[in-house]
Amino acid sequence: MTPPTGWLFGVKPGQKYAKEGWENIWYYGFIGSFLVAGVAYVFKPDTSIQTWALEEARRRLEAEGILEDPAKVKK
Numbered sequence: 522m523t524p525p526t527g528w529l530f531g532v533k534p535g536q537k538y539a540k541e542g543w544e545n546i547w548y549y550g551f552i553g554s555f556l557v558a559g560v561a562y563v564f565k566p567d568t569s570i571q572t573w574a575l576e577e578a579r580r581r582l583e584a585e586g587i588l589e590d591p592a593k594v595k596k
Contacts, residue, residue, distance in 0.1 A: 523531070532538050582588035 530538060578586065583590050
């Protein structure tokens, strides 16, 4: 282990930082995993209890004749 030099990331002023071999792979993997997670979140099915309850109430009201079926209503 090298002793601390006081320079940011161990690079003296005026010198260019040399990337290590793993850095590009890590960057692409990290950003790619966020993109995949974002797409999966956007296209996930809606399984909330509120949506189910609304659809169930609408179905029951249509079955009782209180609410008309939206597919049968003419515009």
